[in-house]
Amino acid sequence: MSEEFYKAAELRDLREGKLYPVEVDGEPVCLVKLEGIVYAFTDNCTHISGPLNQGDFDGCAVTCxxxxARFDVRSGKVLRGPARQDIYTYPVKVEGEDIYIGLPPEEE
Structure with a gap:
């Protein structure tokens, strides 16, 4: 089964290099536009769920x-602890001015 895509925001909502928190189907998600490409990742740090949208963003890394803890928003990889687990990244589709993110199917 593949993910279902939900509208998360519009392109005009995002500014280059600025974190943009949204809630998509009850999930806290953070969006960021980097060199014109939109990335989406969970808004909760894997250490103890700190709000990543309130952290610093530099280059391609968000700091809780x-x-x-630092993570690469493109891959979700941990760049610096104390977090040991990568953050979840979501597939993104841009259609016209709308940004959609793919959520994994709900477990039965």
Whole structure:
């Protein structure tokens, strides 16, 4: 089964390099536009669920405001602890001015 896509935002909502928090089907998601490409990732740090949208964003890395864990928003990979688990990244589709993200199917 593949993911279902939900509208998350419009392109005009995003500014280059600025974190943009949204909720999609009850999931906290953070969007960011980098060199014209939109990336989507979970808005919860894997350490203790710090709000990543309130952290610093530099280059392609977001830093959790609580304990300084860093993640690459393109891949979700941990760049610096204390987090050990990568953050979840979502597939993104842009259709016209609308941004859609794919959520995994719900477990039965």
């Amino acid at each position: 405001p609580w304990h300084g």
